Amino acid sequence: MREHRSKMSRRSFLKISAGTVALTGVGLPKRAAAREKGQLATLIDLSLCDGCAALETPACVFACKTINQDKIPEPVDPIPEPWPRKTIEDWSKKQHVSDRLTPYNFIYVHKALVVDSGRERIVYVPRRCMHCDNPACATICPFSANNKRPNGAVVIDQGLCFGGAKCKDVCPWEIPQRQSGVGIYLHVLPGFMGNGVMYKCDLCVDRLKEGKTPGCIEACPRQAMLIGPRREIEKIAEERARAMNGFIYGKNENGGTSTFYVSPVSFELINETIQKKPGQPDMKTDVPRRMAKTDKFGDAVLAAPVLGIAAAGALGWYARRKEQAKKEEKDND
Amino acid sequence: MTEKILADENRVVRHSGLELAEHWAIAVSGIILLLTGIFELPVAKRYYIVTIPGLGWTADFITSLYLHYAAAFVFTAVAMFHLVYHGILGEKGLMPRKGDFSASIAVIKSFIGLGKEPPMHKYLPEQRLAYAGMALIILMLIVSGLVKTYKNIYAPDLSWTVVLWATWIHNIGFILFFLAFGAHMAAILLKPNWPMVRGIFTGKVRLDYARHRHALWIADLEQDQPTLGTDSPQQTKANEAPPPENPGDQASADRAKETPVNGQNAPRSEVSDVSGDPETPADRPGE
Numbered sequence: 290m291r292e293h294r295s296k297m298s299r300r301s302f303l304k305i306s307a308g309t310v311a312l313t314g315v316g317l318p319k320r321a322a323a324r325e326k327g328q329l330a331t332l333i334d335l336s337l338c339d340g341c342a343a344l345e346t347p348a349c350v351f352a353c354k355t356i357n358q359d360k361i362p363e364p365v366d367p368i369p370e371p372w373p374r375k376t377i378e379d380w381s382k383k384q385h386v387s388d389r390l391t392p393y394n395f396i397y398v399h400k401a402l403v404v405d406s407g408r409e410r411i412v413y414v415p416r417r418c419m420h421c422d423n424p425a426c427a428t429i430c431p432f433s434a435n436n437k438r439p440n441g442a443v444v445i446d447q448g449l450c451f452g453g454a455k456c457k458d459v460c461p462w463e464i465p466q467r468q469s470g471v472g473i474y475l476h477v478l479p480g481f482m483g484n485g486v487m488y489k490c491d492l493c494v495d496r497l498k499e500g501k502t503p504g505c506i507e508a509c510p511r512q513a514m515l516i517g518p519r520r521e522i523e524k525i526a527e528e529r530a531r532a533m534n535g536f537i538y539g540k541n542e543n544g545g546t547s548t549f550y551v552s553p554v555s556f557e558l559i560n561e562t563i564q565k566k567p568g569q570p571d572m573k574t575d576v577p578r579r580m581a582k583t584d585k586f587g588d589a590v591l592a593a594p595v596l597g598i599a600a601a602g603a604l605g606w607y608a609r610r611k612e613q614a615k616k617e618e619k620d621n622d
Numbered sequence: 623m624t625e626k627i628l629a630d631e632n633r634v635v636r637h638s639g640l641e642l643a644e645h646w647a648i649a650v651s652g653i654i655l656l657l658t659g660i661f662e663l664p665v666a667k668r669y670y671i672v673t674i675p676g677l678g679w680t681a682d683f684i685t686s687l688y689l690h691y692a693a694a695f696v697f698t699a700v701a702m703f704h705l706v707y708h709g710i711l712g713e714k715g716l717m718p719r720k721g722d723f724s725a726s727i728a729v730i731k732s733f734i735g736l737g738k739e740p741p742m743h744k745y746l747p748e749q750r751l752a753y754a755g756m757a758l759i760i761l762m763l764i765v766s767g768l769v770k771t772y773k774n775i776y777a778p779d780l781s782w783t784v785v786l787w788a789t790w791i792h793n794i795g796f797i798l799f800f801l802a803f804g805a806h807m808a809a810i811l812l813k814p815n816w817p818m819v820r821g822i823f824t825g826k827v828r829l830d831y832a833r834h835r836h837a838l839w840i841a842d843l844e845q846d847q848p849t850l851g852t853d854s855p856q857q858t859k860a861n862e863a864p865p866p867e868n869p870g871d872q873a874s875a876d877r878a879k880e881t882p883v884n885g886q887n888a889p890r891s892e893v894s895d896v897s898g899d900p901e902t903p904a905d906r907p908g909e
Contacts (some may be wrong), residue, residue: 374668423778429683431663433789437779453664459683579684580774586691587771593695594768597702604640604703605710 328441328547329497330522331506333415335552336533337513340398340413347398349415350387352508354394356493358384360447361392361486364470369479371469378467378485389568390416392468392488396505399569401562405554412554415505415514416570418443418464418490419539419546425580426456426465435465435487441519441547442492448473451483459579461543462570465489519547526551544578624825625744627843633826634840636744636818640707642825647700648760654693655763656803659796661686691771698764705757715744718754722747733812744839752805759798766792 341347346354364381371377380386384393396417403412424443427435434449435456445456445465451474457465465487474483493503501507506514515522523540526549530537538550552559556574565571624638637645666672666680679685725740725747732739745753769788773780809815817831833840 371668373670425684428774428778429662429687431789431793433782433785436782436785438782439779441779453668455664455683458664458681580687583684583687583691584775586688586695587775590691590694590698590771591768591775593698594702594764597699598706600699601703601706601710605707608707608711 328439328519329492329516330441330519330547330549331420331492331503332515332522332526332529333548333550334513334515334529335412335414335550335554336529336535337511338398338413338415338509339511340400340411341510342413346387347413347415348508348510349505349514350394350396350398352504353396353417353490354387356496356504357393357395361468361488362471364468364485365475366470368470369475371484372480376484377469379469380466381468381470389566390464390466390489390570391568392466392486395488395490397569399563401554401559403554403558403562405558410554412552412559414550414559414572416462417505417548418492419462419543419548420490420492421543421578422545422547423578423580424543425459425578428580429459430456438494440492440494440497442494442497443489444491444494445487445489447471447486447488450486451477452485452487453483454487456487461573461576461579463567464570466568522549538572538574542574542576544581625839625843627829627840627847628826629829631826632829634829634832634843635825636821636827636832637825639825642822644700644704645822647696648704651693651696651700652799652803654689655697656796656800658686658690658693662690694767694771697760698768701760701764716750716753718750719747722751726751733814739814739835741837742835742839744836748809752802752809756799756802756806759795759802762791762795763799766795 341349344351361381364379368377368379378392380391380393383391387394388397390397396415399414399416401412401414403410420441420443422441424435424437427433427437427443430436431453432449432451434451435443435445437443450472452467452469452472454465454467457463457467466489467485467487469485472483472486474485477483493501493505496503502516506516515525526537526540529535529551533551533553535551535553536555538552538556539546539548550556556572560572560574563569563571624635624641626635628634661671661680662683666677671677672681728737729739729742729746729748731737766788769780769784770792773785773788810819814835817828817835821827829840
């Protein structure tokens with residue numbers, strides 16, 4: 290069964306990688322723009338991931354670190370002390386940390402020791418940004434530094450981010466991590482406004498543009514991760530979950546994401562093994578999209594101009610008619 | 623027409639109930655929008671606002687968003703209502719006129735004792751300029767806010783260029799709205815404007831004040847209310863200017879007594895001097 294699944298994943302991988310190349314325009318550059326509009330999704334198959342137990346650093350983590358090693362400029366020294374709350378987050382001297390999310394580490398692998406049906410087993414769970422379908426981190430970023438691309442990637446623009454960490458507050462998994470002492474805030478009011486730049490996985494958007502797959506996916510020696518057109522990935526996730534009588538995470542969480550975890554062990558059990566800490570998100574199932582409840586209010590706002598104009602039209606017409614009637618009455622007198 | 627001289631009460635009706643409702647709906651929703659807009663920035667924790675009793679919610683961006691949307695509904699609907707309703711009725715009293723800028727400078731100079739105020743319409747020239755400025759700011763905020771709202775609900779992957787434009791127009795609009803609100807409040811601090819404050823609460827201002835300061839407006843009203851001409855008993859009574867309720871207004875009341883300006887003796891040439899646009903009957907209902 291495992292072998293069959295493995296073969297299937299290899300086939301899917303090849304198929305989907307080819308799809309990705311085509312989607313991102315390397316295959317047919319002239320139609321690149323139109324294809325960019327296609328939504329991508331990723332799949333993380335926990336039945337395949339072994340956490341690269343033989344390696345010091347899991348391959349996906351290492352690849353991600355290598356690709357992004359020059360992303361953050363050297364922070365200024367000393368880092369300006371924010372006022373009045375004096376929180377400074379400086380990871381520049383701890384860039385090697387790989388067992389949690391940091392501004393220098395966008396993916397890590399959680400080792401879950403679970404007891405499933407009376408049997409002890411280890412499940413390795415790579416954790417990174419889920420690239421949500423409607424990400425609050427991006428939609429309510431005060432400067433729109435964080436934005437969702439048409440291909441589904443949620444990307445923070447380093448040049449626009451003030452590092453206020455609002456994105457981290459509204460993310461159910463508190464994924465984005467701050468590096469103080471870098472970014473545009475240094476040129477505005479560093480003591481009073483902003484505190485660095487937020488960093489997280491950007492789905493390797495630059496690599497996608499070049500027709501490459503994200504570093505973590507390319508580096509995985511067991512092809513535990515896939516990327517491709519969203520519908521296709523979702524279909525594969527469902528097929529695999531069905532085949533292993535397993536579970537999917539990320540399909541409904543936070544209103545839906547473009548990351549589908551497939552696991553033979555329930556995510557409730559996996560979540561029980563996670564002690565939520567800074568940079569180490571939990572895995573609660575059915576996490577609601579908190580902004581969803583505000584959508585009705587937003588709909589009312591979108592309808593407000595029409596309502597205002599309609600009311601004005603009706604009242605205006607009535608007032609004019611009344612005025613005209615008065616005038617006629619006066620003329621008749 | 624709502625505007626009416628109530629000579630017996632020494633009052634003139636300046637705003638209708640509907641206009642008062644519009645003003646206060648925009649004012650209250652605007653203040654809520656300003657505050658919740660500030661709380662959409664990550665300031666509540668950083669500046670320890672959350673530690674103030676009753677303000678614990680300010681660190682929750684989603685709670686602020688609920689309030690922001692609720693206030694935006696009122697703000698947007700009323701602003702659109704205002705534009706269309708008064709547009710339909712052809713009311714243009716608050717629209718800037720030619721010469722408003724220089725007239726505004728003359729009025730401001732008069733506050734510090736340099737020269738005399740020119741005779742004015744229902745609204746001061748700087749009020750008309752401020753109205754146009756505020757309308758532009760509100761329009762910027764509404765249009766950009768609608769784009770942001772649409773993006774939040776239906777198109778999180780809306781073109782980033784559009785999103786950035788909307789965001790920065792909204793952010794700059796927020797700063798301008800804050801400054802404009804501050805200027806609006808500062809205008810109340812100026813003593814000559816005090817008698818107008820009553821108007822925005824009750825809809826009426828003192829007739830002796832209006833005669834003195836808004837001579838052109840009263841002249842127009844008197845043309846529309848011929849029974850209140852110079853010879854009418856009511857008019858005589860009004861011109862006698864009852865003692866002001868506020869001792870601070872004694873000076874203006876005295877001046878009103880000395881300067882009986884009405885429809886008949888209001889210098890029409892001055893109308894042209896001030897506005898550069900002699901009023902037509904079509905203009906009047908808007909004031």
